[in-house]
Amino acid sequence: MMKLKGNVLYGQSGGPTAVINASAYGVITQALKHEECVEKIYCCHHGVDGILNDDLIDISKVDPEQIELLPHTPGAAFGSVRHKLTDPEIDDTQYKQVLALFKKYNIRYFFYNGGNDSMDTCNKISKFMKNSGYECRVIGVPKTIDNDLPLTDHTPGFGSAAKFISTAISEIGYDAAAYPKGRVNIVEIMGRNAGWLAASSKLACLSNYGPDLIYLPEAPFDKDQFIKDVEKVYKKNGKCLVAVSEGIRDKSGDFIAGQGALDAFGHKQMGGVASYLVTLFEKTGIKTRAIELSLLQRSANHLSSKTDIDEAIEVGRRSLEAAVNGRDGVMIIIKRTSNNPYSIVFEEARLDQVANVEKTIPASMINDEGNNVNQEFIDYALPLINGENNAVFKDGVIQFAKIK
Amino acid sequence: MMKLKGNVLYGQSGGPTAVINASAYGVITQALKHEECVEKIYCCHHGVDGILNDDLIDISKVDPEQIELLPHTPGAAFGSVRHKLTDPEIDDTQYKQVLALFKKYNIRYFFYNGGNDSMDTCNKISKFMKNSGYECRVIGVPKTIDNDLPLTDHTPGFGSAAKFISTAISEIGYDAAAYPKGRVNIVEIMGRNAGWLAASSKLACLSNYGPDLIYLPEAPFDKDQFIKDVEKVYKKNGKCLVAVSEGIRDKSGDFIAGQGALDAFGHKQMGGVASYLVTLFEKTGIKTRAIELSLLQRSANHLSSKTDIDEAIEVGRRSLEAAVNGRDGVMIIIKRTSNNPYSIVFEEARLDQVANVEKTIPASMINDEGNNVNQEFIDYALPLINGENNAVFKDGVIQFAKIK
Numbered sequence: 001m002m003k004l005k006g007n008v009l010y011g012q013s014g015g016p017t018a019v020i021n022a023s024a025y026g027v028i029t030q031a032l033k034h035e036e037c038v039e040k041i042y043c044c045h046h047g048v049d050g051i052l053n054d055d056l057i058d059i060s061k062v063d064p065e066q067i068e069l070l071p072h073t074p075g076a077a078f079g080s081v082r083h084k085l086t087d088p089e090i091d092d093t094q095y096k097q098v099l100a101l102f103k104k105y106n107i108r109y110f111f112y113n114g115g116n117d118s119m120d121t122c123n124k125i126s127k128f129m130k131n132s133g134y135e136c137r138v139i140g141v142p143k144t145i146d147n148d149l150p151l152t153d154h155t156p157g158f159g160s161a162a163k164f165i166s167t168a169i170s171e172i173g174y175d176a177a178a179y180p181k182g183r184v185n186i187v188e189i190m191g192r193n194a195g196w197l198a199a200s201s202k203l204a205c206l207s208n209y210g211p212d213l214i215y216l217p218e219a220p221f222d223k224d225q226f227i228k229d230v231e232k233v234y235k236k237n238g239k240c241l242v243a244v245s246e247g248i249r250d251k252s253g254d255f256i257a258g259q260g261a262l263d264a265f266g267h268k269q270m271g272g273v274a275s276y277l278v279t280l281f282e283k284t285g286i287k288t289r290a291i292e293l294s295l296l297q298r299s300a301n302h303l304s305s306k307t308d309i310d311e312a313i314e315v316g317r318r319s320l321e322a323a324v325n326g327r328d329g330v331m332i333i334i335k336r337t338s339n340n341p342y343s344i345v346f347e348e349a350r351l352d353q354v355a356n357v358e359k360t361i362p363a364s365m366i367n368d369e370g371n372n373v374n375q376e377f378i379d380y381a382l383p384l385i386n387g388e389n390n391a392v393f394k395d396g397v398i399q400f401a402k403i404k
Numbered sequence: 405m406m407k408l409k410g411n412v413l414y415g416q417s418g419g420p421t422a423v424i425n426a427s428a429y430g431v432i433t434q435a436l437k438h439e440e441c442v443e444k445i446y447c448c449h450h451g452v453d454g455i456l457n458d459d460l461i462d463i464s465k466v467d468p469e470q471i472e473l474l475p476h477t478p479g480a481a482f483g484s485v486r487h488k489l490t491d492p493e494i495d496d497t498q499y500k501q502v503l504a505l506f507k508k509y510n511i512r513y514f515f516y517n518g519g520n521d522s523m524d525t526c527n528k529i530s531k532f533m534k535n536s537g538y539e540c541r542v543i544g545v546p547k548t549i550d551n552d553l554p555l556t557d558h559t560p561g562f563g564s565a566a567k568f569i570s571t572a573i574s575e576i577g578y579d580a581a582a583y584p585k586g587r588v589n590i591v592e593i594m595g596r597n598a599g600w601l602a603a604s605s606k607l608a609c610l611s612n613y614g615p616d617l618i619y620l621p622e623a624p625f626d627k628d629q630f631i632k633d634v635e636k637v638y639k640k641n642g643k644c645l646v647a648v649s650e651g652i653r654d655k656s657g658d659f660i661a662g663q664g665a666l667d668a669f670g671h672k673q674m675g676g677v678a679s680y681l682v683t684l685f686e687k688t689g690i691k692t693r694a695i696e697l698s699l700l701q702r703s704a705n706h707l708s709s710k711t712d713i714d715e716a717i718e719v720g721r722r723s724l725e726a727a728v729n730g731r732d733g734v735m736i737i738i739k740r741t742s743n744n745p746y747s748i749v750f751e752e753a754r755l756d757q758v759a760n761v762e763k764t765i766p767a768s769m770i771n772d773e774g775n776n777v778n779q780e781f782i783d784y785a786l787p788l789i790n791g792e793n794n795a796v797f798k799d800g801v802i803q804f805a806k807i808k
Contacts, residue, residue, distance in 0.1 A: 175703035299579035385800035396789035
């Protein structure tokens with residue numbers, strides 16, 4: 001096969017994860033090994049906005065020390081974006097801008113690192129290039145803390161968020177156990193439609209105090225039953241630790257809390273469900289506290305899972321290799337071959353099969369009462385939090401890559 | 405000097421810190437070295453409640469492996485309590501109960517590990533024993549995340565909370581910088597009357613994105629000026645990161661938010677100031693988010709400062725040594741002899757000089773505008789977050805001591 005010669009462009013999109021920059025590291029360092037076909041490596045400054053605004057970062061001008069820090073850096077080191085391109089069937093102006101920039105910089109390899117929505121963007125760009133007769137290999141690089149991408153066993157970003165959540169729940173649970181008479185602590189965890197993150201709090205039970213109750217978007221939430229569940233635990237233990245997904249909903253599918261504005265992708269803005277649940281206990285005399293793990297769930301790189309970091313880097317590397325080997329319109333996925341010992345292989349999925357499909361927790365992992373997860377979930381999630389990140393501290397202050 | 409022979413009793417009191425169990429470790433392991441005078445080591449189950457309820461833990465029955473885990477364990481491994489003994493001048497019934505238990509178990513060395521209020525309890529117990537003619541060495545072991553104990557340069561527990569806060573602020577700041585147009589993130593940090601914890605967010609500035617503005621109980625808070633401060637930063641940078649103490653108050657000294665119930669010590673229950681400040685921006689069109697670091701500030705042992713852990717252990721050891729050497733009614737304090745290189749010596753203070761006195765941030769560390777701290781604060785706080793805890797993980801799950 002004649003190798004396609006040209007430049008690489010890598011972009012980040014959607015909510016940051018603790019390890020999206022590890023995938024960037026994988027793409028960039030692997031591209032550096034392909035001098036025979038890759039001349040220059042560019043990164044979008046703020047995803048598609050960087051393309052539309054002709055705002056690219058030339059990696060050759062970035063201090064290599066900063067590149068080495070990428071796997072230990074949260075956020076989106078090259079800038080992310082929540083901007084969704086207009087559907088090309090309605091208006092293809094923006095896609096023409098993308099094509100113009102690709103031509104200007106001779107971009108022949110394009111990598112877009114994101115979740116469901118970004119894979120849709122990626123898929124549309126891939127098709128537009130093909131229809132325009134411009135040869136460019138477009139590869140989706142998966143990331144999301146939500147773990148809701150289909151076809152892949154799990155998604156880079158989830159394991160680190162799960163590790164932060166299970167550790168934080170352990171610490172909160174241990175702290176809450178300090179007093180003879182405790183409170184009901186209700187911990188709100190991210191997850192709009194999929195409860196993978198809230199469920200991962202369960203892993204704290206393997207060593208320390210874990211949640212007594214876990215509520216997920218996948219199991220219809222009933223307020224009266226919830227109060228009964230909590231009162232039962234509280235009566236027995238004098239305290240109760242609850243993990244709850246921001247996206248819990250009632251039998252009709254309506255969100256329990258957070259009926260806010262829509263975001264750029266048309267999703268309802270969530271948040272505040274724990275504060276709402278606390279109000280349900282006002283008349284019971286039981287002391288309650290709402291705790292939101294908030295942005296730390298996705299940004300606590302210092303507590304990343306080594307398994308997750310290593311896989312995120314490897315997914316980046318394999319994305320680059322796939323493109324160099326002629327693949328286009330695909331995303332690297334992870335297939336698990338064994339839980340114990342944990343073992344995986346990397347495969348590919350077509351972007352159009354991934355885009356806009358959400359994977360939720362199967363019913364088989366949730367208990368009959370719909371207020372906890374079971375051993376099947378533990379067997380699935382435990383290997384993903386294994387190993388600790390070697391975060392970089394200087395004089396006690398954590399160090400992240402500074403790109404721009 | 406004839407050595408006093410008898411048993412040791414150690415108790416934990418007040419809000420847990422990430423390293424209170426490190427001081428327990430110091431007291432216990434040092435006591436084990438004094439077979440010539442210490443026969444048995446007991447710990448109170450839930451502080452003074454354990455004394456009043458005759459509920460003690462016999463350390464000889466605890467698995468030594470669990471003792472070794474204490475420096476890596478948050479919360480209060482032996483149980484804490486917020487119970488304040490009745491003033492003996494009003495009613496000495498409870499003090500008589502304490503004396504009866506001390507006699508029953510032949511307690512000749514008593515260590516109470518806590519903050520201002522607990523030092524008051526400790527001081528009263530010391531005096532009561534003396535007045536009763538019962539020979540018992542009573543030593544206060546300092547701990548508080550708030551860093552508000554007087555006479556000591558700093559207090560075990562503060563450094564680790566400061567390290568968690570500065571790291572979390574780094575990660576939140578880096579995450580928030582991912583988008584081209586950001587939000588105003590208002591991070592609420594513990595601290596009722598002293599702003600040491602909120603101020604420690606400043607250390608994030610040494611490497612990554614730190615707070616643009618810091619509001620402390622020590623500087624009167626003006627809502628209008630606050631909105632102006634934030635708008636100025638937001639206009640310039642398109643985002644703004646604010647750190648705010650839960651205990652900020654106006655010129656008259658009234659709390660800005662959280663006018664809740666009183667706790668057992670007669671303090672107003674705080675919380676919710678960030679959510680309140682967010683509402684001030686409703687009409688401005690600026691997107692804001694309230695983030696509470698909540699219990700993790702005091703329980704995130706996994707991110708403890710090694711300096712803090714080491715000092716907490718050493719304070720425990722020296723408390724034991726002081727008692728064995730005949731001291732009574734004192735607390736070990738830390739004197740700093742140099743900032744750079746960081747160097748300290750341990751001394752003693754009388755409990756009656758420590759009890760109920762709060763140390764706040766001196767004006768010289770706060771900027772003229774009252775919305776930030778300066779280099780003098782950085783020089784003071786930076787050495788206290790130095791070094792990382794070697795947290796114990798098994799299969800990715802954090803491990804804590806299990807005592808009871």
